[in-house]
Amino acid sequence: MSFDVERLLRGEVRDLPVYSPGRSPEEVARELGIPDCVKMASNENPLGPSPLAVEAVREALRSAHLYPDARCLRLREALSERLGVGVDRILVTHGADEAFDLLAYAFLERGDRVVVGDPTFSSYELAARTMGAEVVKVPLRDYRQDVPAMLRAVEGRTKMVVLCSPLNPTGTTVSAEELEEALSGLPEDVLLVLDEAYLEYVDDPGHPDSLRYFAADPRMVITRTFSKIYGLAGLRVGYALCSPPVREALEKVKLPFNVNRLAQAAAEAALRDEAHLERSREMNRRGKQALYRVLEECGLSYVPTQANFILVRNGEHPDLFMQLLRRGIIVRDGAALGIPGHVRITIGDEEQNRRLEAALRDICGGG
Ligand SMILES: Cc1ncc(COP(=O)(O)O)c(C=O)c1O
Structure with a gap:
């Protein structure tokens, strides 16, 4: 039998590298x-992980025969209270990685463009390319994302600009001025995705409070995770903060039970363990x-x-x-x-x- 998987594959997938951990x-x-x-x-x-999270997982295991809450309501309520962001603006995801996939599934198609730093965290590119979008890579300057150059790279087919702060792999951040510049310089119909996977480690007192900008700008999507400081990488749970219409779009393309019962329980407990x-x-x-x-x-x-x-x-x-x-x-x-x-x-x-x-x-x- 001459089975040729290459003939079945979408071109976008054929050309995609496999993520190397x-x-x-x-x-x-x-x-x-x-x-x-x-x-x-x-x-x-x-x-x-937090000992409270470990205990919560043990408890949640007893209900392993039941599907998890598809809406992750308790965790969203806990996040809402902690962050001062409405539950209707929070989507819990299977790690922050899933948020990049969902953004790509919902918003990107062949010919669209996504502007990212170079280098930056690789998942943005993999998600965008899976949907056939073109990734425009803007070189860093002094190990920092060059926000003015990223803005200059935006053109008619650009749907998203992704900033990562602190940036993986350099550990540098986006300043308040740069975030303001990005928001004021972006066209109205371009999403600004701000990945804050390492936010909780930041000790620079001048670091911008992204939630302040988020409250006033429906184009902003903030992604965060329980994989890093919360020590739950093995359970796969993160979240996206986004305006309600963006959240509704992402909900349409997510798996119904994307975050399992143990992960939801652990994250909720970890959030309490100051x-x-x-x-x-x-x-x-x-x-x-x-x-x-x-x-x-x-x-x-x-x-x-x-x-x-x-x-x-x-x-x-x-x-x-x-x-x-x-x-x-x-x-x-x-x-x-x-x-x-x-x-x-x-x-x-x-x-x-x-x-x-x-x-x-x-x-x-x-x-
Ligand atoms: C910048 C950045 N964003 C997102 C992620 C993915 O996090 P998660 O484990 O929540 O998918 C990572 C993981 O290394 C990362 O470095």
Whole structure:
């Protein structure tokens, strides 16, 4: 039988790369024979989930035979109260990733354009290209999204501009002036998607309060997640804040039960656990300062970050990624993230940071 899947596939899908999540410790152990690796590559919370979330999942398991709430009402109400945003403006999603897919399904078709930074988080491009839209990539300036250049790239077929703040993979943010410039410079019928997956880590007091702008502008869509500081990446839950007509459009294309019962319960509990949030924030703050010092002592330059990861320049160590891997530290190679000559390192807990420090000092001859 000569089955030719290429003839069946849509052209857009044929040309699409498969998302690469980076290597797991198990893979590294199998392929390179290095046991006991630490993974500092996916910007997860090294503290783990909130104990309240774990308890809520245990409880929710008893009802695993029942479909989850398709509208995620309790979680939306909790978010509404926390954020001061109406429930009719909140859509809970299967990770923030699903929000990018839903935006693409609902709004994009062949010939449409989406403007993004270059590099930026890859899911925006995958979602847009799946629908046949063209992705216009605007190079960063000084590791920051170049908002004026992104606005200049907007033309007749542009349906969306995506800003990510803090930006993955550099950890830089969009300023209040830039956000205002984006909103005042965008045509009325273009969506501004602002991905704030790492918002809770930001410690720059000048960082804009996006909700203030969101309240006044129906073009704005804000995406957030429980995968990062809330430590629930494995349960897949995030949310989009959007104007009611946009939410209704997204609801039409989402799966009916897109967020499972355990994820809804965990997210609702995690939202209540202020202490866990603060511990996670503090651990990251301390780890960041410690890592800055180690990098400086090792002669490695880096981009100051507002997130839970740091972009480090390879400098005199072009194979820094492999050298770390051989020492049992998995980070992300910049080449795979569209920023060759760098590695992106997730800030870990004390033990992980210590192992990273020892590896860096070994590589750089810093003692
Ligand atoms: C900038 C950014 N947005 C969104 C996501 C996806 O988050 P989720 O796990 O909620 O799909 C990530 C995950 O790494 C990310 O870095």
